[in-house]
Amino acid sequence: MSEExxxxxxxxxxxxxxxxxxxxxxAAMAAGVYLSAELIWPTIDLGQFWLSFGRLRPLHTNxxxxxxxxxxxxxxxxxSVQRTSHVQLFAPKLAWICCYAWQLIVLTGGxxxxxxxxxxxxxxxxxxxxxxxxxxxxxxxxxxxxxTIATRKIKQIYISNWFYGxxxxxxxxLHIVNNLALPVSMTKSYSLYAGAQDAVVQWWYGHNAVGFxxxxxxxxxxxxxxxxxxxxxxxxxxxSVVAFWAFTYSYIWAGPHHLHYNxxxxxVQSLGMVMSVILLAPSWxxxxxxxxxxSTAWEKLKTDPALKFIVLSLAFYGLATFEGPMMxxxxxxxxxHFTDWTIGHVHxxxxxxxxxxxxxxxxxxxxxxxxxxxYSVRLANMHFWMALAGTMLYIMAMWGxxxxxxxxxxxxxxIGELSFGFRDIxxxxxxxxxxxxxxxxxFLGGTALMAFNLFMTVRGRExxxxxxxxxxxxxxxxx
Amino acid sequence: xSTQVYSFLLFKSLYQPAATFExxxxxxxxxxxxxxxxxxxxxxxxPLFAFIGASNFGWRLGADExxxxxxxxxxxxxxxxxxxxxxGLLTTAIISEWMADTYGADAPFGRHLALITIVGEPLAIAxxxxxxxxxxxxxxxxxxxxxxxxxxxxxxxxxxxxxPPERGMLMASSLVGWLLxxxxxxxxxxxxxxxxxxxxxxxx
Numbered sequence: 073m074s075e076e077x078x079x080x081x082x083x084x085x086x087x088x089x090x091x092x093x094x095x096x097x098x099a100a101m102a103a104g105v106y107l108s109a110e111l112i113w114p115t116i117d118l119g120q121f122w123l124s125f126g127r128l129r130p131l132h133t134n135x136x137x138x139x140x141x142x143x144x145x146x147x148x149x150x151x152s153v154q155r156t157s158h159v160q161l162f163a164p165k166l167a168w169i170c171c172y173a174w175q176l177i178v179l180t181g182g183x184x185x186x187x188x189x190x191x192x193x194x195x196x197x198x199x200x201x202x203x204x205x206x207x208x209x210x211x212x213x214x215x216x217x218x219x220t221i222a223t224r225k226i227k228q229i230y231i232s233n234w235f236y237g238x239x240x241x242x243x244x245x246l247h248i249v250n251n252l253a254l255p256v257s258m259t260k261s262y263s264l265y266a267g268a269q270d271a272v273v274q275w276w277y278g279h280n281a282v283g284f285x286x287x288x289x290x291x292x293x294x295x296x297x298x299x300x301x302x303x304x305x306x307x308x309x310x311x312s313v314v315a316f317w318a319f320t321y322s323y324i325w326a327g328p329h330h331l332h333y334n335x336x337x338x339x340v341q342s343l344g345m346v347m348s349v350i351l352l353a354p355s356w357x358x359x360x361x362x363x364x365x366x367s368t369a370w371e372k373l374k375t376d377p378a379l380k381f382i383v384l385s386l387a388f389y390g391l392a393t394f395e396g397p398m399m400x401x402x403x404x405x406x407x408x409h410f411t412d413w414t415i416g417h418v419h420x421x422x423x424x425x426x427x428x429x430x431x432x433x434x435x436x437x438x439x440x441x442x443x444x445x446x447y448s449v450r451l452a453n454m455h456f457w458m459a460l461a462g463t464m465l466y467i468m469a470m471w472g473x474x475x476x477x478x479x480x481x482x483x484x485x486x487i488g489e490l491s492f493g494f495r496d497i498x499x500x501x502x503x504x505x506x507x508x509x510x511x512x513x514x515f516l517g518g519t520a521l522m523a524f525n526l527f528m529t530v531r532g533r534e535x536x537x538x539x540x541x542x543x544x545x546x547x548x549x550x551x
Numbered sequence: 552x553s554t555q556v557y558s559f560l561l562f563k564s565l566y567q568p569a570a571t572f573e574x575x576x577x578x579x580x581x582x583x584x585x586x587x588x589x590x591x592x593x594x595x596x597x598p599l600f601a602f603i604g605a606s607n608f609g610w611r612l613g614a615d616e617x618x619x620x621x622x623x624x625x626x627x628x629x630x631x632x633x634x635x636x637x638x639g640l641l642t643t644a645i646i647s648e649w650m651a652d653t654y655g656a657d658a659p660f661g662r663h664l665a666l667i668t669i670v671g672e673p674l675a676i677a678x679x680x681x682x683x684x685x686x687x688x689x690x691x692x693x694x695x696x697x698x699x700x701x702x703x704x705x706x707x708x709x710x711x712x713x714x715p716p717e718r719g720m721l722m723a724s725s726l727v728g729w730l731l732x733x734x735x736x737x738x739x740x741x742x743x744x745x746x747x748x749x750x751x752x753x754x755x
Contacts, residue, residue, distance in 0.1 A: 363725055367653050373717035383721060387728030394732045398739040403746040406755050413738075465694065471738060472690045476612035478742070483618060484754040491616065500612075503687045 081154045081538045082161040085171050087441050087530070089147035090434055092175050093140050094523050097427070100135025101519055103128055105512040112505045122186040130185045130197040136422065137195065137285065139178040144430045145289040146170060146213060149236040151437065152296040153220045156230040158543050162219025166212050173209045177202060189259050193274050195281050196250055200261040203251040210247065214240045225543045227550075231312045235292030238320055242284040250277035268336050275330040283323035286426055287393075291319075291358055294382070297433045298362055301379050302369035307361050315361070318354035322347050329400035332409060341402070348400035355393035362386045377452035381432030384460060388424025395420065407478035412504070416470025423463040423515055431459065431522055438526045443536035447528035455518040455525070462515030466508055473504035561589055564669045568703055571669065572710035580661040582644075590640055590668045597678035598632040604684040611685040618751055628750055635740075639733055643667050646729055654722040656712035666711045673699040701727065 110116055110125050117123040154161055161167050181202045190197045198206070217240055221233060250273055253261035265273050299306050306312055328336060328344025363386055372379055395417050399408050408414065439446045446452060476497075483491040564571040606625055609617030620628065644664040651658060677696035680689045704726060709719025746755050 359728075363728075364653070367721055367725075370654075370715065370717040370721050373720055380720070383724045384727075387724050387731065390728040391731040391735060395735045395739075398735065401739070401743065403743045404739045406746055407742040407753075461698075464697070468690055468694060468697075471735075472686050475738065475742075476686050479618065479745070479751060479753070480612050482753040482755055484752055486752075488754065490754065491618075504690075507690070 078160065079540050080160070081151075081540060082164045082167065083151065083441055083538065084535050085161070085164070085167045086147045086151045087438070087535055089143050089150070089171050090438060090441075090526075092171070093143035093147060093430070094434070094519075094526065096135050096139025096143060096178065097519050098516070098523060100132050100139055101512070101516045103132040103135060105509065105516055107132055108505060108509045108512050112502050112509065121188060127186050127188060127190075130190060131182050133195060134185065134197065135178065135182060137281070138181070139175075140430075141285060141289070141426060142174065143178075144433070145236070145239065145285070145293070146174065148293045148296070148433060148437075149217055149239075149289075152230075152232050152292075153217055153236065154540075156226065156233055156296070157220055157224030158226050158540055159220060159223050160540070161216055162223055163216050167216045170209055170212045170216060173205070173212075177205050177209065184259075191251075191253070191261065191263070193250065193263070193277075195278050196247070196274070199259055200251070200253055200255050201258065203247070203253075207244070207248060210240070210244050214244065225549055226547050228547065230296070231306070231309065231316065232292045232294075232296035234313075234316050235288050235295060238316075239284050239289035239292065242280060242288070242320075242324075246277045246280050246284070250274060268334075271331055271334065272328065272336055272340065275327040276324075277327075279327035279330060280324055282421070283319075283326070286421065287323070287355075288319065290426055290429055293433055294358075294362055294385075294429055297436060298365055298382055301376060301382065301432075301436050302366050302372060304365055304369050307364035311357055311361050315354040315357040319351070319358070322351045322354065326351055326400070329405070332400075332402050332405045345400045345402065348397045352393060352397045356390065359386055359390045359393070362389075376436075377446070377449050377456065378432045378435035380453075380456050381428045381435065381459070384456075385425050385428035385432060388420055388428065388463065392417065392421035392425055407482065408474060411474035411477040411481075412470045412501070413474025413478070416467050416474060419470065420463065420467050423459070423466060427515075427519075428459060428463075431455070431519075434522065434526060439529055441535055442530050442533040444529055444533055447525050451521050451525045455521045458514050458518030458521070462511045462513075462518060465511035465514065469504045469507035469511060473501050473508075476504075477501070560665065560669070561593070561672060564672060564703075568669075568706060569710065572666075572707045575662060575665055575669075575707075575711045576658075576713050578662065578665075579659055580665055582661040582664050585661055585664045585668060586641075590664065591637075593668065593672055593675040594636045594640060595633060596675045597636060597681060598629040600678050600681035601632060601684070602626070602629040604682040608684055617684070620751060624750060631744070631749075635737060639737075640664075640667060640671065643726070643730065643733070647726060650722055650725055651712060654712075654714055654718045656714045656718075656722075658712045662711060666707055670700050670703045670707060673697075673703070 106116075106123075107125060107128055110128070114125075117125070121127065150161060150167060181198045184199060184202065185197055189199045191199060196203075217236060221229060221237070252264040254264065255261040263270055295306065295312060325347035326344055328340045329348045331344075332341050334341075363383075366379065366383055366386075369379075373383075398404055399414070399417060435446060435452055480492045480497045481490075481494070485491050560571060560575070563574075602625060605620060606622065609619035611617045641664075644660065644667045647663040647667060648658075648660050651663070673696040674693070677692050680692035683689075705720060705723045708714070708723045708726075709716045712719070712722075714722070741750070744750055745753055
């Protein structure tokens with residue numbers, strides 16, 4: 073092998089994954105906007121089954137979580153694990169297989185959802201052939217990632233890698249256990265669990281998909297890219313490690329808060345609530361670590377539009393991780409459960425935290441990958457305000473709708489009869505849904521601006537070949 | 552440094568925010584003077600408007616029939632609202648002073664209190680929407696005033712605390728994080744109280 077091929081970071085696969093991630097963001101957010109319009113004007117499904125809410129909604133969620141989210145996580149994991157280990161990717165061909173096979177799974181999986189194939193497990197809707205394919209590709213992802221760590225030249229395993237590692241291991245465990253099923257045909261299977269057990273396993277999966285993918289994975293992104301952009305070390309490395317273990321230990325118990333007042337044992341519900349509240353501590357430890365890291369790097373804000381996204385994403389991360397434990401209290405949950413407040417909560421995390429930190433990372437990474445300046449800082453700044461406005465509007469609309477629904481559903485008159493009919497209450501939600509539609513359009517518009525901006529940045533340019541630097545013997549693995 | 556607060560601080564801040572923050576940056580007001588001469592009068596507005604609106608018309612949450620609360624219950628809710636706003640203002644000012652250290656500002660507490668009062672003013676004025684107690688109308692009115700308040704926050708912090716704009720931006724974002732948490736706490740707290748039987752009659 074030539075000297076060049078062994079001494080250069082593999083970055084082409086990183087930029088390809090980022091491109092796929094942005095495509096999925098646009099497609100899945102557009103689906104979300106269409107869905108929110110359907111809630112106001114139900115007839116715009118035009119009588120087509122595949123355009124109906126029930127089929128388009130899992131496409132929206134799967135497209136965001138697995139298309140946009142996982143592609144971004146794979147890209148940033150591949151990028152940062154090489155830099156923090158001072159080696160090339162282990163099994164680079166396998167990394168390329170991960171990249172393309174994953175897109176194929178999301179694409180065909182999305183089509184299968186539109187065709188009406190659905191296990192009816194939320195965020196695990198894909199049928200068994202896709203589940204097996206996901207497992208295989210996930211194992212490939214694990215081989216590339218942990219192989220790189222195993223061959224590292226730096227002694228310490230940097231904190232971001234702990235989070236990415238937890239993402240890979242825990243998601244594998246959750247995905248396999250929750251999707252155990254008995255296939256009856258190529259397109260239909262029955263879950264191995266029944267009744268209340270099925271619900272508990274499903275929400276153990278569902279909540280920890282939020283925990284280890286949308287929180288843990290993206291914290292890995294934060295721990296690598298925030299200090300990089302701020303050009304400062306993490307404020308407290310010790311705190312980050314303590315928070316990692318506290319987070320990993322407590323998150324896994326929190327799932328039952330999705331099942332308050334349901335047919336599962338009360339002690340399981342209480343345990344879920346208690347662990348959800350404890351979870352606030354590691355979540356906020358991480359937020360404080362991020363905010364303190366960036367607080368001394370304020371001069372960077374003058375030139376770097378990306379940092380703004382990351383700063384704000386931490387504020388929304390703080391909101392979402394506080395709101396969640398609070399909604400896990402039974403006395404709040406009795407009003408908030410099944411209302412649009414839950415949708416608002418999910419989006420304060422998904423738009424405010426996941427999307428913003430990813431946008432910030434992309435604005436940082438893409439120009440560096442191709443060795444050019446960002447095409448337009450002005451567009452990036454516009455995107456920032458659109459993302460903020462869209463998120464705020466979305467949250468406000470869903471708070472209003474959710475509180476109204478919770479109150480009206482539970483309102484009783486003097487003789488204890490329900491005061492309002494469900495149908496009337498839902499019919500009166502149209503104005504809130506209108507606001508949400510506008511919010512979604514603004515947020516999608518911002519994402520489209522970013523797509524254009526990054527496309528123009530990359531256009532006609534090659535990925536820069538970055539040499540692996542020499543390892544300082546003080547930090548190297550003794551060989 | 553002057554200890555005299557510009558008497559028309561609240562009015563001038565509505566049409567000349569930058570100049571008001573400039574004045575504030577040179578002032579060293581007493582927190583008590585700010586609280587009792589300015590803040591408290593703004594804080595009394597939302598519960599007052601809410602009481603008048605809800606007792607005359609009942610809250611419209613979207614359904615045809617408005618939700619009417621008993622008078623005693625309404626008084627209790629309005630007093631609770633006022634108390635939460637006072638606590639909210641003071642804690643925000645305390646947190647602002649505490650955070651300021653990280654961002655290189657050392658303004659006295661009175662200035663933080665004045666700053667937060669000015670930032671919250673558009674929201675206090677917008678609470679006139681409570682006179683028409685429809686949740687949707689209130690949200691429609693609150694959104695632009697919230698944008699205005701956030702503009703004042705991002706604009707005001709660097710000027711009034713005399714720190715570079717970039718540091719101000721970071722501090723304002725941290726405060727936004729706190730305010731979002733405070734807002735959602737208010738929602739959660741209300742729901743807990745409703746479940747306990749304070750406020751609307753719920754079948755829980």
